[in-house]
Amino acid sequence: MYETLTYTGGIHKHEEMNELIEDLGGFILQETTSQMDLVLTLAVPIEDVKMVEAKAKELLGKVKIAPMAGTEIAIVSPTLARQHLPHSACDISEYLRRYGAKDNMIGLARGAGKEISRISEDEKNLIAEHDLAVFALGSFRECITNKTHLFEDIDVPIVVTGAPDLDVSELPGADAYVGGLGRIPRRLKRGENIRALRKLVEVVEGLLDNKRMEMADDPPIVPSILVKTEIENQVPAIKEVYSPVPVVSQLDGVRVKLDYAKYHEEIADVVVSDYRLGDISEIKKSFMYDYTMVKLLPETSII
Template sequence: MPVAAVLEPYVYEGGVHKHGLIIELLEDLGGYLVQSTPAATEINLVMLIPRKDVPLMEELAKNILGKLTRAPLTGTEIAVVSPTLAYHHLPHSACDVAEHLRRDGANTNMLGLARGMGRRVALSQDYERKLINEHDIAVYSFGNFSDCIMNKKPKLFSGVDVPIVATGGPDLSTDDVEGADVYVGGIGRVSHRLRNEGEIDSLDVLNKTVGEVVDKLREEISRDPLAVLPARVMKEIKEQVPEINDVLTPAPITLQLDGMRVKLPFDQFHEKLKQLDLDEDVSLSDVANIMPSKMKDYILIKIRRRSETGFTI
C-alpha cells in the first residue's frame, strides 16, 4: 500500500508548553515524528499522521492553542543547487528558495558548485553530481538572463538522474530549458530578500510545482511499494541506536522518499545498522542497501522494493 494512502504529512506549530500531548497522541495513533525543532518558547513538529486520525490531532492542537497545517513535502530531501554560493557573487535567491521549501516540510541542502559560475566555463564535478543524486529532487537556482538559462546552464544537468526543477527570473516554458523536468519563472537574482507579494507568489508556485513532482514519485513508488516505510526504519534506529540522540546536527535522520540519510560515521555504525531488527528474523540489511554517503562520512540507506525482497513489513 502506498505511504501517501496511509499517512498524511503535517506540521504542528505552537508553544513548548504541553506539546508533549501532541507527541503522546501521535504515538497512540501509530504515527511518526519526523523532526522536532524547538526555538525558545516555540516548537515545530513535523509528523506523519494516519489519515483517518487527522481530525483528532487538529482538535488537540486547537485546544492547546497550536496550529496544524499540511506539509506536502514532508519526508523528502531536496538539493537546492546554485552555480555559486560565494559571497562575491551575491545576492543568492537560493537561500529564499531553500527556506520556502522547508516551510512545506522538506529537508533542504544548499549546494554551491565549485565551477558553476560563468556562461562559458560553467561545469559540475563528478563528486557534485553524485551528491545531488543522493537526494529526491534537485532544484537549480539560476539568474535573470534567458539566453544563459536556455543555452549555457543546462550542461549543469548532465549526470543528474533525479528529477530537476529549474528556477530563474525570465518567464520561460519548460521546453525552453533542455534537461529540466519543469521550469518555474519569477525567481531570479534581486538585490533584496524575496519578501514582496509577487515574489512570495512565485515561491508558492515553486512549492506547488515541487509538490506535484513529489506526488508523481510517490505514485511511482506505490506501484511497487518499499519493503518497509522509511519512517518505520527511523523509529527503530532511534530505539536501537542510542548514539543518534547525541548527534547535534539538525535532522540526525533525514527521511527521503525511498530511504534516509543517517548522520553517524559510516565506518563506526554501518554494521550496527545492518543488524537493526525490524521484525522477526528480518534485519535492515534484508530490505535495504546501506552505503557511505558523499556528504561528509554519513550513512545513506536506500530501501528495496517489494519486487526485490518478495515481502513487506
Template sequence: MYATMTYTGGVHKHYEMEELIEDLGGFILQKNKAQVDISITIAVPEEDIDKIQQKAKELLGDVEISPLASTEIAVIAPTLAHQHLPHASCDIAEYLRRYGTKTNMIGLARGAGKGISQISKREKDIAEEHDLAVFTLGSFSDCIRTKKFLFEDLDIPVIVTGSPTDLTAEELSCEAYVPGFGRIPYRLKRGENIRALRNLAETAEDLIKKQRELLEEDPLIVSPVIVKIMLEREIPEIAEIVAPMPIVSQLDGVRVKLPYDEYHEKIANVEVEGYRLGDVADIKQSKVFDGSTLIKIYPESSII
C-alpha cells in the same frame, strides 16, 4: 498510508499531542522548540487526521498538512559567489523548509559563465542523494539554455528557476521551470517574489506527489519512517549527535549522521518489521556529509 503534518503551538501541554500521536500509531519526525513555542512534524494514519486537528484546536495550536515532509531537496547555485548567494538561493531554501522538507544548499565549483561552467561527478552524486533538485540560475535566457547540461542527465526530478518568462521545461530538459527569480540583490520579500516562491513550492509539491504515486505502484519493503524510528531505538549513539536532524527522512530511505566505516554493520543488523535492514536496503557512505551513512530501501519487486 501516513499523512505528514506540522503542529505548531505552545510548549505547555504539548505532551498531550505527543501522547495522542503515539496512541494513533503515528510518529514524530522532527521537533523544534523556540522559547515558549514548539513545532512538531508528524506522520499519522490518514484516517486519523481529524483527531489531530481536534487536539490541536483544544491546545490552541495550529496543524496543517506538510506535503514535503520526509523529503530532502538540494538547492543548487552555479557558484558560491555573491551574485548567486546568499539572496535568492537562501530565501528559496528557507521558504521550502516551511513546507516540511529538509533543504541542503550546494554551490558548484565551476558553474559560472557560459564558456567555463561545468558540474563534476562528485557534485552530481551529491545532488542525486536528494529527492529533488532546484537549480537557481540567472536572468538571461541564452545563458540558462546553455547551462542545461548541468542538470539534464541527473537521475532525480529537477526544477530550474530564473528570471526570463519565455523558457519552458521541455527546452531545458527538466521537469519544471519556474520564472520570477534570477540574480536578485535583495531579500525575496516583495509581492511578486512571494508569489514566485509560492509557485515554486507548489511545483515541488506536484513533483513529490508524482514520486509518491510511483512508489505506491511498487512500494518499499519497509517504510523510511519506521526505519528512522527503529534506528533511534536500537542505536543509542544517535541521541548523542549534536548536529541538527541526526536522521533525515527521504522518500525512499534515510540519511544517518553516523560514520559509515564505524557503524554500517550495526545499522545493517537493525531489525525493521521482521527484516534485517542490511537485507532490504542499500547501505553506503553518503557524499553529502563526511561521516554520514545513506540508506536506500529496496522496493518489494526486488524480493525474489
C-alpha cells in the same frame, strides 16, 4: 495511509502532543525548538488527523498539511558567491521548509560564469542522493540555457528557476521551469516574488506526487518513516548526534548522520518489522560528510 502535518505551538505541555502522536501510531519526522516556540513535522494515520487538530487547538497551537514532509530536497546554486547567494536561493529554501521539506543548500565549486561553469561527479552524486533538486539560476536567458550541462544527467527530478519566461523544452534534463526567481539582491517579499514561490511549491509537489505514484507500483517493503524510527530506537549513537534531524527521512530511504565506516554494520542489523535492515536495503557511504545512506529496495527485489 499516513497524513503528513506540521504542528506549530509553544513548548509548554508539548509532551502531550508527542504522547498523542505515539498513541495513534504516528511518527515525529522533525522537531525544531526556537526559544519558546516549537515546530513538529509529523505523520499520523489519516483517520486520526482530527484528533491531532483537536489537541493542537487545546494547546493553542496550529496544524496544517505538510505535503513535502518526509522528503529531502537539494537547493543548488552555481556558486556560494554573493551574486548567487544568499537572497533568492535561501528564500527558496526557507519557503519549501514551510511545507515540510528538509532541504540542503549546495553551492557548486566552479559554477561562476557561463563559459567556465562546471559540476563534478561527486557533486552530481551528492545531488542524486536527494528526492528532488532545485537549481536556482540567474536572470538572463542565455546564462540559463547555456548551463543545462549542470543537471542534464542527474537521476532525480530537476526543477530550474530563473528570471525570464522559458519553456522547459529549452532545458534538456529539467523536468520543470519556474520563472520570476532570478538573482534578486533583496528578500523575496514582494507580491510577484511570493506568487513565483507559490508556483514553485505547486511544481515541486506535483513532481513528488508523480514519484510517489511510480513507487506505489513497486514500493519498499517497509516505509521509510518506520525505518527512521527504528534506527533512532535501536542505534544508541544517534542520541549523541547534535546536528538537526539526526535521521532524515526520504521517499525511498533515510540519511543517517553517523560515520559510515564506524556504524554501517550496526545500522544494517537494525530490525524493522521482522526484517534485518541490511537485507531489505542498500547501505552505502554518503557524499555528504561520510554520513550513511540507506536506500530501501522495492518489494520485487526481495521476493
